[in-house]
Amino acid sequence: MAEHDTEGRYLLDNQQSEAGIRFGALAELFDPVTFRHVDALGIGAGMRCWEVGAGGPSVPLGLAERVGPTGSVVATDIDVSWTKDIAGGAIEVLSHDVAADPPPAGGFDLVHARLVLVHVTDRAEALRRMIQALRPGGRLLLEDADPKLQPLLCPDESGPEERLANRLRNGFRTLMAARGADLAYGRTLPRMLREAGLSDVQADAYFPITSPACTILEDATVRQIRPLLIEHGLATDEEIDRHLANVATGRLDLATAPMISAWGRRP
Template identity: 70%
Template sequence: MMRTDGYLLDNRQAGVEQRFDASATLFDPTTFRHLERFGIGSGWRCWEVGAGGTSVVSWLAKKVGPTGRVIATDIDTSWVASAARPPIQVRVHDVGVEQPPGDGFDLVHARLVLVHVSDREQALRSMIKALRPGGRLLVEDADPALQPLLCLDEYGPEQQLANRLRQGLRSLLGERGADLGYGRKLPRLLREAGLRGVEADAYFPVTSPACAALESATIRQIREQLVTAGLATHQDIDRHLANVASGSMDLATAPMISAWGRKG
């Protein structure tokens, strides 16, 4: 995952592996469904932006085979480095600042990345520049402002506490430059950038064990920031984590909007 200065969910923090695993469980099927529609196959050259974990790059590597190439980039490559074997190449790279790590890509993909990048416009230009004519771009990002709740059915104190902490998370993200309404802008931004055949859809998990695992990992990572900012107490957070662990609450995530298009 790329980050702005002071990125809230740093890859070096404890619990990041649980967050990667939960995100993969939740979002990989949607990502892979879109990539399959593009006809990805042997020999494709792919750039995975802000790779974070290994699930997507490993899937891409199987699809493109030994004649293909998968460039996996991130500011922090500590987690994806374990996948660095042909056809995967791992590079430290900041998509919002640096030039693309090559050109002529058949596919460029970023998931839950650009919402956190300070120069999102530059990052998007860089990704499109790296495509070959006819190459595909798939950008998938959250839109927490579109659906701001953790518990859609706020019927009791446990759900009210959960939603208060989710509001705290949104406040912290906003303070660090995240665009909490970025996902909905993607179709327009891709069209304005000159891509053809732009389409988009959204995936909106309402409840699942992976949602609970993601929430637990996220809250543990931002505990100190929530307390320092006066958004919650340690007692609030302990109570919420116990509620999540009980399995008795329906926990949602922000919608992930997937937008794709073709370079003319």
Template identity: 80%
Template sequence: MGEHGTDHGYLLDNQQSEAGIRFGALAELFDPVTFRHIDRIGITKGMRCWEVGAGGPSVPTGLAERVGTEGKVVCTDIDVSWARDAASDVVEVLRHDVAADPPPPGGFDLVHARLVLVHVVERAEALRRMVQALRPGGVLLLEDADPGLQPLLCPDESGPEQRLANRLRSGFRELMAARGADLSYGRTLPRLLREAGLADVRADAYFPITSPACTVLEAATVRQIRGRLVAAGIATDEDIDLHLSHVATGRLDLATAPMISAWGRRP
């Protein structure tokens, strides 16, 4: 683990080699959900979108296809190295801290953040800035995890492999909580959007119960945090090697925390 940097809320540092693998797995799991909402909202030719904390290039690229050459996608992150592949005439990639920097200028028809705010310590300020960036009639779509709603990696805890998986996942959640992550944040999104003055607020939730992408995501995540799990006394190296060997068989049914998607319109 990169112990050298500042140890703010990010347990999963974007610059590590596993991060690219994680972004790819998250895109495979959640892009269909994200774009179902974006298409329901009605993002079409000529619109302006702000993608906050993009991670990989898949969402900005999909937005660019929808808004076309007359539209604009501004894609921001603290670390933009992963999103650079999306840069084009339509997609502008900017290094930006959503909780500290003013919103990109111009006003937006859509502001979207997926699995971002749960990691941002100043999340209320970040939300305020995103709402401020909306044009009248613009929509804010926030998608964030709620591990508290479904905390298990293996909801079907049928044997010792599944019990070990759930014990390690529980330890990972303890580390996240100790760093200021709110493990019941997702469920608060509808209320936060209403309190921010948005109208027509709706929300739903999604999580896979088993998927090859969940297997890839779990292996990459555990490799990324194993040093912290061991240092915190949550697991031994032997525990982690055993769990990774179970994951590698592809026979564990691994889930994720529910991702709650909430959206509302600026009057």
């Protein structure tokens, strides 16, 4: 999902050219985790799913495979640039703000959001609307980052390249926080689901410590936020060039923040 800042622009704008690269890297990193949970929840033929803040196409397509021609998938986002081409068959694509717009009509067997709510200012209202959209017995699966739980791009800070990488990652977190992101939101998900009245709540967490997809993700992310890092005095042009060159070597062990997955059932 695109991340909105206080001046009406986007920090990670779906329409920027790097967005497609980021979505591909995020899919490679996290789709296996997401679909491990989706499959464990028993999502299958004939079911109806709502993918919130879809961003890229991979999760809606994976859900459509599971529900088949007798099921349906509604994929929503504020900006549907990267999902509009998959509309048709079992998949409906809608422009939608989860915290402001009514849920799509009809109840859902699964409502899923990945790396969305951490960026939404009115998270409580978004969560209320997602739970409202569940059928009795329907499942909510929320997956969100917790950058404060593991804030480093390079957990093994063994040299100047890793120290520079971690300083720029700190700048990224500063930009996120300034736009209303809750950098410790992921850890709260199990409690939020229980307090919202869901039953059978469970959660786990995952993050890669080194992966080629992490390298791709970091390059695309830094290129997207480069002007803001410079504008806010968080990095210089020279530092960003040096960091991108270090990333390009493939020798840095780059991690992500932990992604916490929490799920529960509407009674």
